[in-house]
Amino acid sequence: MWDYTDKVKDHFLNPRNVGEIDSPSGIGEVGSLACGDALTLTFKLGDDGKIVDAKFKTFGCASAIASSSALTEMVKGLTLDEAEKLTNEDIAKYLGGLPKEKMHCSVMGREALEAAIANYRGVPIPMALGELVCECFGVTDLEIKRAIQESNLRTVEEVTNFTKAGGGCGKCEDKIEELLREVRKEAKEEIAIEEQPKRLTNIQKIKMIEEVLDREIRPALKKDGGDIELIDVDGDFVIVSLRGACVSCAKSQTTLKEYVEKKLREQVLDTLIVEEGKV
Amino acid sequence: MSLGEDRQVIYMDNNATTKVAPEVLEVMLPYFSEQYGNPSSMHSFGGSVGKMVVGAREKVSSLIGAQPDELVFTSCGTESDSTAILSAIQSFSDKRHIVTTRVEHPAVKNLCEQLDTLTGHKHKITSLPVESDGTIDLNRFEESLTDDTAIVSIMWANNETGVIFPIEEMVEITKNRGILFHTDAVQAVGKIPIDLNKVPIDFLSISGHKLHAPKGVGVLYVRKGTPFVPFMTGGHQEHGRRGGTENVTSIIGLGKACELAATKMNDENTRVKALRDKLEEGLLSNIPSSILNGHKTLRLPNTSNISFEYVEGESILLHLDRYNICASSGSACTSGSLEPSHVLRAMGVPFTAAHGSIRFSLSVYNTEEEVDFIIDKLPPIIANLREMSPFWKGSHPGQVGGANCKCSC
Numbered sequence A: 001m002w003d004y005t006d007k008v009k010d011h012f013l014n015p016r017n018v019g020e021i022d023s024p025s026g027i028g029e030v031g032s033l034a035c036g037d038a039l040t041l042t043f044k045l046g047d048d049g050k051i052v053d054a055k056f057k058t059f060g061c062a063s064a065i066a067s068s069s070a071l072t073e074m075v076k077g078l079t080l081d082e083a084e085k086l087t088n089e090d091i092a093k094y095l096g097g098l099p100k101e102k103m104h105c106s107v108m109g110r111e112a113l114e115a116a117i118a119n120y121r122g123v124p125i126p127m128a129l130g131e132l133v134c135e136c137f138g139v140t141d142l143e144i145k146r147a148i149q150e151s152n153l154r155t156v157e158e159v160t161n162f163t164k165a166g167g168g169c170g171k172c173e174d175k176i177e178e179l180l181r182e183v184r185k186e187a188k189e190e191i192a193i194e195e196q197p198k199r200l201t202n203i204q205k206i207k208m209i210e211e212v213l214d215r216e217i218r219p220a221l222k223k224d225g226g227d228i229e230l231i232d233v234d235g236d237f238v239i240v241s242l243r244g245a246c247v248s249c250a251k252s253q254t255t256l257k258e259y260v261e262k263k264l265r266e267q268v269l270d271t272l273i274v275e276e277g278k279v
Numbered sequence B: 001m002s003l004g005e006d007r008q009v010i011y012m013d014n015n016a017t018t019k020v021a022p023e024v025l026e027v028m029l030p031y032f033s034e035q036y037g038n039p040s041s042m043h044s045f046g047g048s049v050g051k052m053v054v055g056a057r058e059k060v061s062s063l064i065g066a067q068p069d070e071l072v073f074t075s076c077g078t079e080s081d082s083t084a085i086l087s088a089i090q091s092f093s094d095k096r097h098i099v100t101t102r103v104e105h106p107a108v109k110n111l112c113e114q115l116d117t118l119t120g121h122k123h124k125i126t127s128l129p130v131e132s133d134g135t136i137d138l139n140r141f142e143e144s145l146t147d148d149t150a151i152v153s154i155m156w157a158n159n160e161t162g163v164i165f166p167i168e169e170m171v172e173i174t175k176n177r178g179i180l181f182h183t184d185a186v187q188a189v190g191k192i193p194i195d196l197n198k199v200p201i202d203f204l205s206i207s208g209h210k211l212h213a214p215k216g217v218g219v220l221y222v223r224k225g226t227p228f229v230p231f232m233t234g235g236h237q238e239h240g241r242r243g244g245t246e247n248v249t250s251i252i253g254l255g256k257a258c259e260l261a262a263t264k265m266n267d268e269n270t271r272v273k274a275l276r277d278k279l280e281e282g283l284l285s286n287i288p289s290s291i292l293n294g295h296k297t298l299r300l301p302n303t304s305n306i307s308f309e310y311v312e313g314e315s316i317l318l319h320l321d322r323y324n325i326c327a328s329s330g331s332a333c334t335s336g337s338l339e340p341s342h343v344l345r346a347m348g349v350p351f352t353a354a355h356g357s358i359r360f361s362l363s364v365y366n367t368e369e370e371v372d373f374i375i376d377k378l379p380p381i382i383a384n385l386r387e388m389s390p391f392w393k394g395s396h397p398g399q400v401g402g403a404n405c406k407c408s409c
């Protein structure tokens, strides 16, 4: 059960300005059915250059509906230049806050507003001009960078909470990490980034494992008339096959874990797991 | 009493958890206070508690056609599932293949997915797909078994849709092949008859809080002769198969709950089933573009999972909550979690419908008045939310599914 504020509940149960304006000045459509939420925002501009009416249609959870309803209330009476300055944080604040997992609902509101203003002005949606980072939810680097800056985000998880980016297949998490580093550096918050233990590629791993096998392990096994062959490396799993005298040796499992695995962990990567491959 | 205004709870979420039956609570109470002895003690004060545990064991075993000493009391359904699967792969350490399905509860699904990191050994997991009505293809099941298969773990009935798998047939296919068979029967026990005298299953999991016993007690049935490696090692409790002083009160409660379930089985499969059918038909016929998820007849008598197209589950639930109606949804609208429900996705339910699924799960405590109340209240809620949905175009005659809904995910 989500801990929604009374204001969220009120805007969800009694949404304001539901519908679509006939011949609107601008229309913005964001989200999709597949992604679980979507919002269509329409507004009408008065002769004085201020928004006289705004309506929404939303498919989504309670906070998506409440954010949309709040947005339409907030923009009425604003000029487009003023409306443009509204952020998702403003929407969330208006509602007395949103659970962090639901912040993307307020971001969706703001993006619909931007899309509607761009539609009125006949220009492309600014955020759509960026480079696509999250293919699942169609989120660009510009959107991610802005969310990091404005909401002072620190982790990939937070970026996902706010923009949905990374919440699908997860393929773009490295890219989000990069953007986080980039923006936070620009923000002159250069807290010395900790030197991460180097990540080895599979090829590097295989090379290093072969080296250790050649240099130390094979010679030792050969002394007892045995041998070892590398069959595959799959993530942390190192699949090997024991040969010669090792095949019939009762202690072969011990050799594998206590000797081969230990050596490889010491000299290559301490998370490796050595297994005997089945032929 | 009129419903709604007076905030009386209408509880139709019994697959999530159930109310402790008053009869169950009554037999438990003395064992919290006066009769607090340890069943393992030598004195008769503890010994009398031990006798109650023995009695409970008999009651549970008679509900499922087992021998009392084939039961191991655990802390929950999840522990029972973990114990069975981990035991099997330790007993057959040279075998590395597991057969399961794509619609298992996370207690089995996530365990299987994390088995490699958990054990430090590589395993091959076959997760069998299901048909669009949630049923399983027995031929495909048979083809999935290999000489390397250590254990089959397939649920008896699905918690989200109520669809029942043909466990008896699967056990028959698996028999005499040196493969252990585990079934997560957490949703089935107490709702449909199960007789282990007739079905040679190796492991079967039960959870107390799904059949009107308290939360935090479960059972793992282990067939006599089936190799077993304990999950928790300690004292000699449960014949050394599960260390730790017994959760006496809950075990006594579970015994009573099983006894009650046997007497109410008929009611569950007639009156409760009729209530479920009335609710289901009432909603499907009063709400356009609504679809039943799961096979119509091969199903638990208490469960109904319906999708309302073009609306989102959480918002439906919150509207129901205003009337104090408790149900659940397969939709998970958290930060961009696409997965509406792994069960519905495995069944190929289109996105238009998967996000708007609601599960009603009844119990013997539900009444016809409650069913009528929901049939009255839900249609306007759906109409109201659709009014708000950018995808709802007045009506979608005969159109089910989102063929033109593009998404790269």
Ligand SMILES: Cc1ncc(COP(=O)(O)O)c(C=O)c1O
Residues within 6 Å of the ligand: B015, B016, B075, B076, B077, B078, B079, B105, B107, B155, B157, B158, B159, B184, B186, B187, B207, B208, B209, B216, B218
């Ligand atoms: C099919 C199934 N298996 C296992 C469990 C887990 O049971 P417990 O909550 O007792 O761990 C549940 C309960 O949600 C279930 O429905």
